[in-house]
Amino acid sequence: MTALELGKKIRNGELTVRQVVEQTYEKIAMLDKELQSFLSLREKEEVLLEADEIQEKINSKQLIHSLAGVPIAIKDNICTKGITTTCASKMLEHFIPMYDATVIDNIKKAGMIIIGKTNMDEFAMGSTTKHSAFQITKNPNNTEFCVGGSSGGSAAAVASQMVPLSLGSDTGGSIRQPSAFCGIVGMKASYGLVSRNGLIAYASSMDQIGPMATNVSDCAALLEVIASYDSHDSTSVKVTDTQYTKSLINDVKGMKIGLLQYKQDNPLDESIQCAINQAKENLKNLGATVTTVTIPFTAKQVLSVYYVLACAEASSNLERYDGVVYGFRSDKDSSLSEMYKKTRTQGFGSEVKRRIMLGSFVLSASQYEHYYKKALRIREYICSEVSRLWNDYDVLLLPTTSVSGVPIKEKMVHTTKEYEMDCYTVLANLTKLPAISIPYGNDENGLPIGIQLMGNYLQEHTLFQVAYTLEKNMEKEKRSGI
């Protein structure tokens, strides 16, 4: 059952919100011991009382939202008042925010029910969810394999249908990549569409909270809930029309699709190349034109720009974790400066420390011009090259990841090898453009593959239309389900 179908059954009286909550906790009890998607769950009794309140409001027509009463899981870097928000880090292991993120306010107003907080790579830095300080989340399709990251817990919770919806965050692909690995739909909207107020920052010029669901319609419905102008976020954008569910139209006739490629041929897993070819053929058969288009950068160049800027911003954003006001502190027999060092050394995991040091390096006085400033200018160059494509194309088609099915036991011999998985997703973060990953078949091991669609700035409507059409027209055997 989709989230929208569930919402309908609740409004029709076929299901009570209480029943839905009971079923949710049953499913979690059955599945999550193995999957390890959740870092924390709200007390069932408390949630049942909330369910009754929401039921009242639905009965009295106070709450009429299409998702009222639907359960949702929240990535643990999004602040939820009264509920621990850890970023999967020892640094914030016992941290309880004193306010809700704006997206949480929106979710509560729509009458949705927050069940718990999900596992992630520590401070959203990673592509496997193995960098969590607490637990590794397993792929519901095959528990020997990674869920991807950093929103791995959110992806697994939805893919295993413990909850129909979840929120993740995406800085370099952290919603789209785990969505692809787990076989669900995940979207990062245009930068500024969804408020970052209450999102614990990793790289402020790229972070975006986004919806994760089993299908495009639910994804659009959830985006409608969380997209809003917010005066608490100075990068928030006022958009008049956020009724994305109206764009769920099965039609791409006359649309111009660009099959995006990097300057040098990048090795793609064969099954992913097949999926892209299949999507291309399907779009053509449905009346769109699909043309290959190349941008004048290699994947390595684009990735490097991303890592320089993301690590630089992260090193600055994570300076606040010093043990003084909140969070973990280690101060046995210390001076103040020793306290800072011990706190940060013990509180942060190795991936976080790596990125902070790289960030400090590129921002240091002697290197600033050479790395950071140069990366900023190349980012502008990338933005301007991609923006030219919208003269000729409505939507771009590209892979979500270059690989599928990464075994949990596989040790990344090189740090940079893990980074390379992001080569197709970082583009949307650097250019601030909306991008969605939809499931499109399985690889030779039976693990899901995702394909990615990118749109022009604030053109989510067009993006949803193409995604919805592709989804509706997939051959039955390509539809990935568990």
Added chain:
Amino acid sequence: MEVTEDLLNHLMELSKLHLSKEEKEQAKNDLNQMLEYIQVLDEIEIDDIKSEIRNYHMDNYHNNVFREDVVSCKEKEELKANREYILQQAPKRKNDTFVVPKTIDERREK
């Protein structure tokens, strides 16, 4: 560009991190790898590109977003409650202050 012992120590100081001997070796390898990777940025000639750095796409939406310098919480009671909430999270607190180790010890270290 190679990560030397001195550079690593400098980065550790900048980042306020302390690494053990083994961790330092690992960090040196990791950072060297990352630096080698980002050398690829040298391949791109950007002198011809417009040098201004601006927020692409955002020009039409906002530049220099300001707000009035007033507290957005309306109720004084809410402010008081928030204050207590914040102080409860403090690693070490004394009344309405955060307690930290003495800074004066640092002068002695030098």
